[in-house]
Amino acid sequence: MRVLVTGAGGTLGGAVLPRLVAEGFEVRATSRRARTGSGVRWVVADLATGAGVDEAVSGVDAVLHLASSPTRRTHQVDVLGTRRLVGAAATAGVQHLVYVSIVGVDRVPYSYYRHKLAAEQVVAAGEVPWTVLRATQFPQFLDELLRMSSKLGPVIGDRAVLAQPVDPGEVAGELIELLRSGAQGGIVEFGGPEVLRFDDAVRTWRQARRSRRPLLPIRFPGRLGRELRSGGLVTEARPTGRRTWVDYLTDTYGRTVAR
Ligand SMILES: NC(=O)c1ccc[n+]([C@@H]2O[C@H](COP(=O)([O-])OP(=O)(O)OC[C@H]3O[C@@H](n4cnc5c(N)ncnc54)[C@H](OP(=O)(O)O)[C@@H]3O)[C@@H](O)[C@H]2O)c1
Numbered sequence: 009m010r011v012l013v014t015g016a017g018g019t020l021g022g023a024v025l026p027r028l029v030a031e032g033f034e035v036r037a038t039s040r041r042a043r044t045g046s047g048v049r050w051v052v053a054d055l056a057t058g059a060g061v062d063e064a065v066s067g068v069d070a071v072l073h074l075a076s077s078p079t080r081r082t083h084q085v086d087v088l089g090t091r092r093l094v095g096a097a098a099t100a101g102v103q104h105l106v107y108v109s110i111v112g113v114d115r116v117p118y119s120y121y122r123h124k125l126a127a128e129q130v131v132a133a134g135e136v137p138w139t140v141l142r143a144t145q146f147p148q149f150l151d152e153l154l155r156m157s158s159k160l161g162p163v164i165g166d167r168a169v170l171a172q173p174v175d176p177g178e179v180a181g182e183l184i185e186l187l188r189s190g191a192q193g194g195i196v197e198f199g200g201p202e203v204l205r206f207d208d209a210v211r212t213w214r215q216a217r218r219s220r221r222p223l224l225p226i227r228f229p230g231r232l233g234r235e236l237r238s239g240g241l242v243t244e245a246r247p248t249g250r251r252t253w254v255d256y257l258t259d260t261y262g263r264t265v266a267r
Pocket of ligand 1: 014015016017018019020021038039040041053054055056057073074075076077085089108109110111124142143144145146147149150
């Protein structure tokens with residue numbers, strides 16, 4: 009099967025490409041800049057402008073759409089860019105488009121999530137047979153969030169927020185299963201093996217990094233806070249991935265962490 013992977017140079021892309029190649033897929037990968045490597049054919053495409061998109065989808069059987077821009081030009085890239093991609097894929101006769109979204113986009117009132125939900129709707133309304141895979145947070149994202157939220161010293165956050173980190177390699181495995189089984193015309197969720205409270209995640213993160221930074225608890229207000237504390241980012245979908253937050257910390261920081 010010939011597969012195009014958008015946003016292939018990102019965190020999830022880095023986990024998907026080697027698995028696709030190892031499983032014998034013929035892989036084309038997009039980035040906004042010229043790249044080489046990973047045993048795939050790289051093409052330059054920009055979803056915000058449409059440059060290179062028609063060429064990228066030409067001649068492929070399926071698209072794994074991972075590209076996203078959470079912090080800037082989100083509407084242009086995630087919503088309008090997805091519309092461009094779906095239109096080009098329809099014209100090229102693509103048989104299956106898998107869009108990677110996030111568990112909670114329909115519940116948690118973040119601006120980024122509103123754009124992801126709108127992009128899901130673009131995919132569902134398009135002419136290409138589709139599947140949406142909503143994953144929970146990658147541990148790399150949680151790690152980065154904790155580093156950002158401790159820039160001023162203490163780790164600042166709402167201790168009762170619930171998260172369910174999932175290994176991107178395991179998400180990659182799910183994506184390959186979806187490619188093999190064909191378009192479902194629906195949404196599938198996939199999460200990590202355990203639901204963590206924010207304060208627990210911080211405790212093990214501090215141990216792994218030998219950090220003395222204390223947790224400075226705040227309470228996120230309003231509906232956002234309520235959704236985050238009541239499991240808006242968590243899925244009951246089974247099976248789940250197997251690799252835990254502590255597995256990630258151990259691999260990343262090189263020391264065993266007590267649970
Ligand atoms: N991070 C998480 O915890 C998480 C959890 C669940 C689902 N997801 C979803 O999974 C997908 C992949 O996430 P990720 O963490 O791997 O993202 P990432 O590391 O931020 O990678 C996203 C990629 O999108 C590409 N991109 C950005 N603007 C673009 C544009 N204008 N045109 C074309 N490509 C553009 C970038 O590639 P170039 O710079 O090479 O062009 C970038 O490498 C996203 O849709 C995200 O919403 C993420």
